[in-house]
Amino acid sequence: MRKKILFLIIIVFSGILVAYSQEPKTILTPKPGPEPRINGAKIFGVRPGSPFLFTIPATGKRPMKYEALNLPAGLKCDPETGQIKGTLNKPGEYLTTFRVSNEVGSSKREFRIVCGDKLALTPHMGWNSWYVWENHVTDKIMRDAADAMVNSGMMDHGYMYVNIDDCWSAKPGATDSTLLVESHDKNGMINSNKKFPDMKALTDYIHLKGLKAGIYTSPGPFTCAGHVAIYGNEEKDIARFVEWGYDFLKYDWCSYSNIGRRDTLPDLQKPYIFISKILKKQKRDIVLNLCQYGMGKVWKWGKEVGGQSWRTADDLGGSFDGIGTALFRDGFDVYSRDSLHLYAGPGGWNDPDYLLLGYLSNWKGKTVPTPLTPDEQYTQVSLWSMVAAPLIFSGDITRLDDFTLSLLTNDEVIEVDQDPLGKPGYRVSKNGNMEVWVRQMEDGSHAVGLFNRGEKEIDVTAYWSDLGISGKQKARDLWRQKEIGGFKDKFTTRVSGHGVVMIRMWPLSEK
Numbered sequence: 001m002r003k004k005i006l007f008l009i010i011i012v013f014s015g016i017l018v019a020y021s022q023e024p025k026t027i028l029t030p031k032p033g034p035e036p037r038i039n040g041a042k043i044f045g046v047r048p049g050s051p052f053l054f055t056i057p058a059t060g061k062r063p064m065k066y067e068a069l070n071l072p073a074g075l076k077c078d079p080e081t082g083q084i085k086g087t088l089n090k091p092g093e094y095l096t097t098f099r100v101s102n103e104v105g106s107s108k109r110e111f112r113i114v115c116g117d118k119l120a121l122t123p124h125m126g127w128n129s130w131y132v133w134e135n136h137v138t139d140k141i142m143r144d145a146a147d148a149m150v151n152s153g154m155m156d157h158g159y160m161y162v163n164i165d166d167c168w169s170a171k172p173g174a175t176d177s178t179l180l181v182e183s184h185d186k187n188g189m190i191n192s193n194k195k196f197p198d199m200k201a202l203t204d205y206i207h208l209k210g211l212k213a214g215i216y217t218s219p220g221p222f223t224c225a226g227h228v229a230i231y232g233n234e235e236k237d238i239a240r241f242v243e244w245g246y247d248f249l250k251y252d253w254c255s256y257s258n259i260g261r262r263d264t265l266p267d268l269q270k271p272y273i274f275i276s277k278i279l280k281k282q283k284r285d286i287v288l289n290l291c292q293y294g295m296g297k298v299w300k301w302g303k304e305v306g307g308q309s310w311r312t313a314d315d316l317g318g319s320f321d322g323i324g325t326a327l328f329r330d331g332f333d334v335y336s337r338d339s340l341h342l343y344a345g346p347g348g349w350n351d352p353d354y355l356l357l358g359y360l361s362n363w364k365g366k367t368v369p370t371p372l373t374p375d376e377q378y379t380q381v382s383l384w385s386m387v388a389a390p391l392i393f394s395g396d397i398t399r400l401d402d403f404t405l406s407l408l409t410n411d412e413v414i415e416v417d418q419d420p421l422g423k424p425g426y427r428v429s430k431n432g433n434m435e436v437w438v439r440q441m442e443d444g445s446h447a448v449g450l451f452n453r454g455e456k457e458i459d460v461t462a463y464w465s466d467l468g469i470s471g472k473q474k475a476r477d478l479w480r481q482k483e484i485g486g487f488k489d490k491f492t493t494r495v496s497g498h499g500v501v502m503i504r505m506w507p508l509s510e511k
């Protein structure tokens, strides 16, 4: 009996301990109001002659009427869906104004369409299947993801790419019979496996919603998961991706090591130069994401070889329990050590990998909550936005709890990521566990991230002398979307362990 009571006490006590040690998931992002608000990118690049698709992202009570004033000839906006479609033939910069109205009111915002040879004028926003569905991704999963991007409202905040990662093609020698298909058809065009019965129908489904579709392959003969890849069939496979209607290609080094060398820069650049030449010939805009884990300091030449983004390090979620360590190492340290902010900008972005929030695969056949603490999750989204990284969520988009959704859809944080000036932020000071990062914004304001890499709560101070600003500044807390007053010379705030406070400051006249 005494043993039983002791056992019970231990159980109750450890329950209390666990409850206390789990950080609360505090939602800071205010819910969008009923009045219309236009979000996401303020600038968009397209090549002459390519099909154009951009959906005006806006929150507010439905139904909503969408207008794009002064659209250049060749483009039309659907008033019910906000989808702008058509083609532009003449290169140039076109200034249009979006107007969105509902029964509560209306709102306007300027939008620049740049028709030329540059794509990805702001970092990509979207979803990728890898970290949650890894090798069991299917057509249905991708369709559900597109539905969820619309129904969760993520699309109204600017998310637009729905990207399949590895595992959509044939896999020779697989035990799963759905992967044992002919790798190519009789015309030598690559086939999808039985999990993807009709790729064209899948991209049609995604496009109908006003979203864009992404695909994945490797320059080698096989992908990292052993599926058939592009080597030796590049022209035809790219033609196939165009025929299927893809808008984004992740090009993952993987088995290319068995084909080419990687001793010199030209070795590392060769497959990317080759593929981007083929992509440029297509009558469809396909954004190219270089995935080669940062080899040869890819940030220095990723843009030159035709990439619109390049992975800066190894897989952030390669080991489930190691995500937290990788976040600090690859996010903060790789970036600062090599001054990565010097190399990215409109048309080419540093990609420190996906947002590892919500439910992820634990690589043992289960989807489980992210191992990142709530503070670390705030840190990831804040840091990614400060450095103008692509915001590609890779957790289960069909299972978004309010907290995860709030992290993904804070429009004032997203505005920092998508700032049209495209100048990535950088670290201006490091003092033990305290780090201060700054990003210059197009309107003359500055976004500032005050990070605490230690486990205990501390005060972090941002000094104007470090930030390169002067005079009185009006500050706004971006996660809470609240004015926090005027400050001079410095700003100090309490920051929880592994957490962040993200603010934006505008100069105030001294009068």
Ligand code: GLA
Pocket: 130, 165, 166, 223, 224, 225, 252, 291, 314, 315
């Ligand atoms: C590599 C990439 C990942 C993912 C997998 C797929 O590890 O870095 O992002 O694409 O391959 O096999």
